[in-house]
Amino acid sequence: MTGDTTDPQGTAALRPSSRVTLDDVARHAGVSSATASRALGDHPHVAEATRRRVREAAALLDYVASPEATRLAGGPTGRVAVLVPHPSRWFFGELIEGLEAELRAAELDLVLFRVGGPEERHAFFARLPARRGVDAVVVLAFAVDEVEHARLASLGVVVVAAGGRVASYPSVGIDDHRAGRQAVDHLLHLGHRRIGMLAGGDEQRLSPDPDGRASAWRAALRDAATEPDDDLVVTVPWDGEGGAEGMSRLLGLRAPPTAVFAHCDEMALGAMRTLRRAGLRVPEDISVIGIDDHPLAALTDLTTVAQPVREQGRRAGAMVLDTLRGGPPPRVPPAEMLPTRLVLRGTTSPPGVPR
CATH class of the missing domain: 3.40.50.2300 (Response regulator)
Structure with missing residues (x-):
C-alpha cells in the first residue's frame, strides 16, 4: 500500500485533476452544488462558515470555475421564483403572503409565475422562464409530474414546496x-x-x-x-x-x-x-x-x-433561507406538518335535532 492514496482527511483521492468539477467541490465541502456555486460567487445569503469551507475545498482541489458553473444557480440574483396555479384564490394568496413576508425580511424578491390551466402550465415548463435567473423555486400546492420535476431539476437551484408534500422537495403543509x-x-x-x-x-x-x-x-x-x-x-x-x-x-x-x-x-x-x-x-x-x-x-x-395557511408559506420561506445559507443537503428532504384544529360553529348539530 502506498502513502499516496489517502491522507488523514481523506482528500488525496480527490486531489487535482484537470477534470475537477463544481460537484466535486460541493461533495468535498458537504454542501449542495447550488450552495457551492453561491459560495464561490459571493452570494449574500451564504453563511460565512459555509463560504469558507467551500473555498477551502476549491483551493484544495485546484478548482477553477467555468462561466457555466458560476451560472448554475443563477448567481446571487436575490430573486425567488414562485409557481402558483391560481394567485387570486384565498388559499394561494395566504401562502404567498407568508412566503413574501419571510423572504422580504432577508431582502429577497418574489417573482410570480402563474401555472394555472393545462396549456399555460405546459408552456411554462417548456420555456421554464425561471432560467432567467433565480436563487430558488417555491412550488405552491400542486403536484408535479416526472417531466416537470426533471425540468425543475435542470435549473440546479433549491426547490421547496408549500401547501403540501410535492415530489421529493423539502415541504411544509398539513396532514x-x-x-x-x-x-x-x-x-x-x-x-x-x-x-x-x-x-x-x-x-x-x-x-x-x-x-x-x-x-x-x-x-x-x-x-x-x-x-x-x-x-x-x-x-x-x-x-x-x-x-x-x-x-x-x-x-x-x-x-x-x-x-x-x-x-x-x-x-x-x-x-x-x-x-x-x-x-x-x-x-x-x-x-x-x-x-x-x-x-x-x-x-x-x-x-x-x-x-395555518399563511404559516405554511412563512415556513417554506424559512426552508429556502436555511438552504441558501448553506449546510449539508438533507438525506431525506423534510416534510414539515403543521397542526389543524376543529372549529365548532353553527352549521353542525345532531341529525334531526333543532338547535
Whole structure:
C-alpha cells in the first residue's frame, strides 16, 4: 500500500485533476452544488462558515470555475421564483403572503409565475422562464409530474414546496388525512351516519395529496361500523360554484345525506347556498363542515377544520433561507406538518335535532 492514496482527511483521492468539477467541490465541502456555486460567487445569503469551507475545498482541489458553473444557480440574483396555479384564490394568496413576508425580511424578491390551466402550465415548463435567473423555486400546492420535476431539476437551484408534500422537495403543509378525520369524526360523534362528501376535483393536480381527505371519509365511516356509500361522493372543482353544483346532485338522491363534508370551505359555502335556495335549514335539516377556516367561515358561522395557511408559506420561506445559507443537503428532504384544529360553529348539530 502506498502513502499516496489517502491522507488523514481523506482528500488525496480527490486531489487535482484537470477534470475537477463544481460537484466535486460541493461533495468535498458537504454542501449542495447550488450552495457551492453561491459560495464561490459571493452570494449574500451564504453563511460565512459555509463560504469558507467551500473555498477551502476549491483551493484544495485546484478548482477553477467555468462561466457555466458560476451560472448554475443563477448567481446571487436575490430573486425567488414562485409557481402558483391560481394567485387570486384565498388559499394561494395566504401562502404567498407568508412566503413574501419571510423572504422580504432577508431582502429577497418574489417573482410570480402563474401555472394555472393545462396549456399555460405546459408552456411554462417548456420555456421554464425561471432560467432567467433565480436563487430558488417555491412550488405552491400542486403536484408535479416526472417531466416537470426533471425540468425543475435542470435549473440546479433549491426547490421547496408549500401547501403540501410535492415530489421529493423539502415541504411544509398539513396532514390532509388527519384534517379529514377531524371533520368526519365530528359529524359521526354528533350521530350522523349518512354523510355526503364534496370531493375536490384534481384534474389539474391542485392538491399534492388528493386522496388524503377522501380516504379519511372512508376510514372514519368504517371505524364507525358504517360502510361508505359511493353514491354520497360527488367530485367537483375546488370552489364555491363547484360546491353548489355538488350539493344539488346530493339533494337529487332518493335518500339525501344528513350531513356533508366538503374538502374546503369555499365548497362548503357553495353547498350552503344551494341548501338555502332549496328551503332547507343548516344545520337543522343538513349539517355542513369544511376545511380551511377561510375568512368567510367565521362570517357565515361555518364549522370547519382550521389550517395555518399563511404559516405554511412563512415556513417554506424559512426552508429556502436555511438552504441558501448553506449546510449539508438533507438525506431525506423534510416534510414539515403543521397542526389543524376543529372549529365548532353553527352549521353542525345532531341529525334531526333543532338547535
